[in-house]
Amino acid sequence: MDRAYPQQNPFVFFVIASTYSRSLGLAAISTLALLFIMSHLIATDYTEPPEDNLGPIKPVHMPTREPTVIRNDPPQPPQAVPPQPVTTIIETTVDPVVVPTLIAPPRPQGSGTEVIVSRDPIPVFKPAARYPSAALRRGIEGYVVVEFTITKSGSVRDPRAVAGYDSEGRLTDVFNRSAVAAAARFKYQPQLEDGKPVERHGVRNRIRYQIAD
Incomplete structure (x- = not known):
């Protein structure tokens, strides 16, 4: 028995091919951009800034504070208990x-x-x-x-x-x-x-x- 195969649409094939081509092109461009950035970073010569450019450090003055003395007053003696009233009969x-x-x-x-x-x-x-x-x-x-x-x-x-x-x-x-x-x-x-x-x-x-x- 013969098998029937669907016929390929030439337009669909063209769309698939163009999509793959575009993806490959974007990947190649991204790779080249990364290589360029890395080479530029490697070529940059970083040097330590001269000491003269540093601003002078101002002296820090700590204010003099007197110690705070907390005085605790002695506890007041308890009040005398009033005498009990005399029971009057x-x-x-x-x-x-x-x-x-x-x-x-x-x-x-x-x-x-x-x-x-x-x-x-x-x-x-x-x-x-x-x-x-x-x-x-x-x-x-x-x-x-x-x-x-x-x-x-x-x-x-x-x-x-x-x-x-x-x-x-x-x-x-x-x-x-x-x-x-x-x-x-x-x-x-x-x-x-x-x-x-x-x-x-x-x-x-x-x-x-x-x-x-």
């Missing part, structure tokens, strides 16, 4: 009230017997009074006489300070407000007359103010 006391209890003999009533009780008010709750800060700062001790009414329910009504005195027996009102506020919170079992609660007027208490050691 405030003691407020209320004089006890003697409450007599009267028991009447039984009285016949209906088919049974009944005990009729008459008694004075009995304190149930007496909170400590708050020590006034002004009196505490000045170290004042004393007492206040308060007067009030005990109602039928056992609460306190219309408390007032009758008189206040310091520990030296001199009149003072520094405790009055605190004493009245404390008396207003007092609680009692009310007074009984024939077994019935009644109001008790003019009840007096002495509230003491003393700074415990």
Whole structure:
């Protein structure tokens, strides 16, 4: 069987030949240029420049500097620790009230017997009074006489300070407000007359103010 070969185009052959010729020409030119440059460099006579052309070297002046002395101040002594405040225990006391209890003999009533009780008010709750800060700062001790009414329910009504005195027996009102506020919170079992609660007027208490050691 015969093989078919493509026909060569004369124009393509010419283009390929011209490309190779151009490349060879550029390579030859580059080689000749390099040879020329190298021969020129070899032929150049480099000589050392004369010493007279060198400029004079100016002397270098270093400035004189004084040494810097750093002084470290001695550390300050630590501040003295302030003394701890003395713990003050405030003691407020209320004089006890003697409450007599009267028991009447039984009285016949209906088919049974009944005990009729008459008694004075009995304190149930007496909170400590708050020590006034002004009196505490000045170290004042004393007492206040308060007067009030005990109602039928056992609460306190219309408390007032009758008189206040310091520990030296001199009149003072520094405790009055605190004493009245404390008396207003007092609680009692009310007074009984024939077994019935009644109001008790003019009840007096002495509230003491003393700074415990």
